[in-house]
Amino acid sequence: MTQPPANRQDEAVERPWEDVATEVTEAIAAEIEPLIRRTADDIYERIMTGAQDYLAENLRFNLSSRLESAEREAARLRKENYDLNQALSAGAAVREKLVGALKAGRRAIGDHWAPNDCYATGPATGDEYRDLVECPACSFIAEFEALRDAGRL
Numbered sequence: 001m002t003q004p005p006a007n008r009q010d011e012a013v014e015r016p017w018e019d020v021a022t023e024v025t026e027a028i029a030a031e032i033e034p035l036i037r038r039t040a041d042d043i044y045e046r047i048m049t050g051a052q053d054y055l056a057e058n059l060r061f062n063l064s065s066r067l068e069s070a071e072r073e074a075a076r077l078r079k080e081n082y083d084l085n086q087a088l089s090a091g092a093a094v095r096e097k098l099v100g101a102l103k104a105g106r107r108a109i110g111d112h113w114a115p116n117d118c119y120a121t122g123p124a125t126g127d128e129y130r131d132l133v134e135c136p137a138c139s140f141i142a143e144f145e146a147l148r149d150a151g152r153l
């Protein structure tokens with residue numbers, strides 16, 4: 001008499017349960033492992049894409065902010081430059097008038113010789129030294145000639 005072929009269920013029942021458990025665990029692990037890996041890769045890619053988007057947005061914001069700041073600074077400097085040029089023009093006009101006044105003053109004094117034109121003892125200028133040794137006309141002439149010699153007139 002021949003034995004009927006044992007089916008798998010019978011075979012499994014005859015094996016030690018630890019071997020079956022190990023085999024089932026390994027089979028499940030073999031199926032799950034690639035799934036876990038794909039899921040982990042997917043999550044990692046999403047995190048990286050999210051981080052890239054965040055960093056790119058952050059960079060755009062920072063660049064835009066710095067650009068606006070630089071544009072405001074440039075506008076402020078243009079205004080300051082304009083104001084300085086206006087002040088320089090006004091200063092040049094005032095200087096021209098002052099130089100004219102100094103030259104007119106020098107012409108008004110004309111020749112100035114001691115003792116006929118120059119009076120070294122007064123009137124007082126408030127400066128002790130000058131009140132002793134120079135008259136106001138001499139002081140004016142000294143300042144005028146110093147400026148003229150320095151090329152400022």
Ligand SMILES: [Zn+2]
Binds near residue numbers: 112118119135136
């Ligand atoms: Zn004098």
